[in-house]
Amino acid sequence: MIPSPLPGQPQLHYRNQSLYLEDCRLADLAREHGTPLYVYSTASMLEALAAYRRGFAGRRVQICYAMKANPSLAVLQLFAREGCGFDIVSGGELARVLAAGGDPARVIFSGVGKTRAEMRQALEAGIGCFNVESEAELEVLSEVASAMSLRAPVSIRVNPNVDARTHPYISTGLKGNKFGIAHERTLATYQRAAALPGLRVVGIDCHIGSQITEKTPFLDALERMLDLVAAIEAAGIAIHHIDLGGGLGINYNGDEPPAADALWARLLERLDARGYGDRRLMIEPGRSLVGNAGVCLTEVLYCKPGEQKNFCIVDAAMNDLPRPAMYQAYHAIVPLEDRAEGREPVVYDVVGPVCESGDWLGRDRSLAVQPGELLAVLSAGAYCSAMGSTYNSRARPPEVLVSGSAAQLVRTRESVSDLFRNERLPGNNA
Numbered sequence: 340m341i342p343s344p345l346p347g348q349p350q351l352h353y354r355n356q357s358l359y360l361e362d363c364r365l366a367d368l369a370r371e372h373g374t375p376l377y378v379y380s381t382a383s384m385l386e387a388l389a390a391y392r393r394g395f396a397g398r399r400v401q402i403c404y405a406m407k408a409n410p411s412l413a414v415l416q417l418f419a420r421e422g423c424g425f426d427i428v429s430g431g432e433l434a435r436v437l438a439a440g441g442d443p444a445r446v447i448f449s450g451v452g453k454t455r456a457e458m459r460q461a462l463e464a465g466i467g468c469f470n471v472e473s474e475a476e477l478e479v480l481s482e483v484a485s486a487m488s489l490r491a492p493v494s495i496r497v498n499p500n501v502d503a504r505t506h507p508y509i510s511t512g513l514k515g516n517k518f519g520i521a522h523e524r525t526l527a528t529y530q531r532a533a534a535l536p537g538l539r540v541v542g543i544d545c546h547i548g549s550q551i552t553e554k555t556p557f558l559d560a561l562e563r564m565l566d567l568v569a570a571i572e573a574a575g576i577a578i579h580h581i582d583l584g585g586g587l588g589i590n591y592n593g594d595e596p597p598a599a600d601a602l603w604a605r606l607l608e609r610l611d612a613r614g615y616g617d618r619r620l621m622i623e624p625g626r627s628l629v630g631n632a633g634v635c636l637t638e639v640l641y642c643k644p645g646e647q648k649n650f651c652i653v654d655a656a657m658n659d660l661p662r663p664a665m666y667q668a669y670h671a672i673v674p675l676e677d678r679a680e681g682r683e684p685v686v687y688d689v690v691g692p693v694c695e696s697g698d699w700l701g702r703d704r705s706l707a708v709q710p711g712e713l714l715a716v717l718s719a720g721a722y723c724s725a726m727g728s729t730y731n732s733r734a735r736p737p738e739v740l741v742s743g744s745a746a747q748l749v750r751t752r753e754s755v756s757d758l759f760r761n762e763r764l765p766g767n768n769a
């Protein structure tokens with residue numbers, strides 16, 4: 340028997356030895372829509388949001404969902420209806436927020452490489468704030484806004500040089516990272532921003548990394564940010580909001596990140612102690628809102644014994660769920676039907692059909708499965724479908740959103756003909 344509920348995913352449990360997300364039997368969804376298939380739980384996302392809100396009770400806080408984690412229109416619509424804003428990093432993301440009914444005034448635009456066209460698009464939409472990441476970007480934004488007879492609302496993203504103690508590819512607040520403006524250059528950059536005709540300073544911002552499982556890096560970043568706010572305001576520039584970014588981790592494999600409400604209770608204590616308790620706050624959580632709300636369902640195609648390794652070959656691959664291949668990330672993998680009794684488990688590498696040895700979803704997993712049976716890759720709500728590609732000309736999987744016993748197909752399966760959509764054979768331009 341597999342323990343239930345499963346770690347990190349409160350809405351996922353076995354009932355009569357069959358895996359359910361909320362009240363939906365996942366094997367039924369896999370049969371109806373085929374595999375690979377992503378399934379997301381509404382209750383799980385709402386509960387994650389509620390945990391933040393409990394932590395912020397009575398404070399002025401704008402939660403801006405970092406939509407890069409999961410840009411499904413259905414997920415965006417859910418957060419928009421809950422009154423959330425959005426942290427975006429491209430014009431494409433802005434278009435998706437607007438299509439999902441999000442409020443542009445609650446959009447903040449991060450990213451080191453905003454183009455002039457993206458700046459214009461965001462100014463036309465009337466977004467809430469640009470989180471500016473370099474002095475050069477500041478000059479360009481002022482120029483673009485002035486040409487539109489506007490003043491762009493800006494925060495400077497500070498690189499506080501704090502170690503988030505996470506995977507090096509997803510640490511963003513260290514001196515060696517490309518993000519933000521060095522702590523030491525911040526005051527001078529604010530003075531320049533205040534002098535530029537096309538800008539209006541509204542806040543200050545930082546984001547130190549992702550999948551952070553300790554409170555200390557957040558606390559260290561907060562102290563540095565408050566030191567800067569004091570220095571900037573002493574120079575006569577008002578900071579209306581403090582944005583502390585996202586980055587709170589989730590439980591993939593026994594990780595024990597602080598709960599959102601406990602983390603924020605601690606951060607608010609420090610804000611109060613330093614006299615900034617009534618300042619408007621912004622946060623940009625991504626993974627912690629959606630990561631444990633999703634699973635990716637896949638069918639076992641073949642079991643292939645080997646001399647050194649046994650392979651369980653499934654129909655999902657690195658193009659569908661790239662985190663293991665990219666970061667050696669761990670995602671739990673469990674059967675949709677718990678049939679282990681009477682079967683001898685085998686230790687497998689769970690791999691996909693893509694022609695790369697890096698195409699694996701799990702290593703050394705003990706499973707009692709046979710071809711034709713179904714597996715669920717857990718904690719697949721964040722940075723999984725979002726980072727998917729069509730590598731090996733594989734069509735993108737569909738997505739289903741469940742709520743109680745209701746299940747809705749919110750992204751249809753891409754057909755193989757979709758893969759030709761934007762291509763022409765040269766000389767055949769008619």
Ligand SMILES: Cc1ncc(COP(=O)(O)O)c(C=O)c1O
Nearest residue numbers: 405449549585586623624625626
């Ligand atoms: C600027 C910015 N804000 C927010 C996030 C969201 O991070 P997470 O998904 O770890 O909460 C990211 C991604 O790391 C980011 O780059």
Ligand SMILES: N[C@@H](CCCC[NH3+])C(=O)O
Nearest residue numbers: 407509549550662721722
């Ligand atoms: N893609 C990363 C997170 C990146 C965060 C974006 N700045 C992951 O899957 O863990």
